[in-house]
Amino acid sequence: MKALSKAYGFKLYCFWQPSLYYGHKPLAPFEQQLVNASNPQTDYWYTAEIAGNAEAETRAARLGDFIFLGGLFDSVKDPLYIDMVHLDPLGNKLVATNIAEYIGFSAKSPEPIGIAAHP
DSSP: OHHHHHHHTOOOOOEEOOOTTSSOOOOOHHHHHHHHHOOTTTOHHHHHHHHHHHHHHHHHHHHOSSEEOTTTTTTOOSOOBSSSSOBOHHHHHHHHHHHHHHHHHHHHOSSOOOGGGOO
């Protein structure tokens, strides 16, 4: 993707999506049921999800080549997930708005910025 971006002269933006299993979102009852139904001992993806998000958050902060949205919902009390990975309309709207604002703000900025610089 970076090579295509450079070859064709467009700015590349990459975003890491929020996860029900990572961050500090206050969970709605349905979301809590989903988390409670997950068994870290038998659900291979659960452990991978936690580890993958932690590594992505660290790399995004260190390298700056993608934007980590894993904490985007940390202060949202409303339910946002319809299952373990898919968002409801409000969740999709929050992600889309954040991405659009970031791209709009970043396009006006000569320096790369991180998500913390523009929540």
